[in-house]
Amino acid sequence: xxxxxxxxxxxxxxxxxxxxxxxxxxxxxxxxxxxxxxxxxxxxxxxxxxxxxxxxxxxxxxxxxxxxxxxxxxxxxxxxxxxxxxxxxxxxxxxxxxxxxxxxxxxxxxxxxxxxxxxxxxxxxxxxxxxxxxxxxxxxxxxxxxxxxxxxxxxxxxxxxxxxxxxxxxxxxxxxxxxxxxxxxxxxxxxxxxxxxxxx
Numbered sequence: 365x366x367x368x369x370x371x372x373x374x375x376x377x378x379x380x381x382x383x384x385x386x387x388x389x390x391x392x393x394x395x396x397x398x399x400x401x402x403x404x405x406x407x408x409x410x411x412x413x414x415x416x417x418x419x420x421x422x423x424x425x426x427x428x429x430x431x432x433x434x435x436x437x438x439x440x441x442x443x444x445x446x447x448x449x450x451x452x453x454x455x456x457x458x459x460x461x462x463x464x465x466x467x468x469x470x471x472x473x474x475x476x477x478x479x480x481x482x483x484x485x486x487x488x489x490x491x492x493x494x495x496x497x498x499x500x501x502x503x504x505x506x507x508x509x510x511x512x513x514x515x516x517x518x519x520x521x522x523x524x525x526x527x528x529x530x531x532x533x534x535x536x537x538x539x540x541x542x543x544x545x546x547x548x549x550x551x552x553x554x555x556x557x558x559x560x561x562x563x564x
Contacts, residue, residue, distance in 0.1 A: 374425075374432060381421035383414050
């Protein structure tokens, strides 16, 4: 990941890590000669220290570059991981939305199915209520017919009893008439014999 501030600091370290001893000099001839001699006397002591310091500075700069590269790699890896996680979250979100959409569609279909069943049950209930009402009306009609038939049967029974009684009375009258007729016949039969005896 680009970091302008860090890159600028590394660039400055690349420029400044090497130390170069500056020889002593002077514009005055005598002083200049003395400084050149001092340079010659101290070079054998200063040069190893400067070389050692340059090695240390180079190692530090190299370590800083390595650390910056490692940070860049880790940043890139984290960015890649974050990107993958974002894509995974997006796919999971899309999958959840799809599942939610399917669930809502299934609920809607179930609601429509239940509504149809409810309407069908309501229609069936209405039909059953009509059938029950018609059955009750027919039962009332049958009950009225039965009551009328019972009254007619009762009237017919009374009439039949009257007829039987009348027939019985007629039988008694016939018996009486038969007895009287027999008496009259006997009387009629006996009367001619009496007349004959009188004539003799």
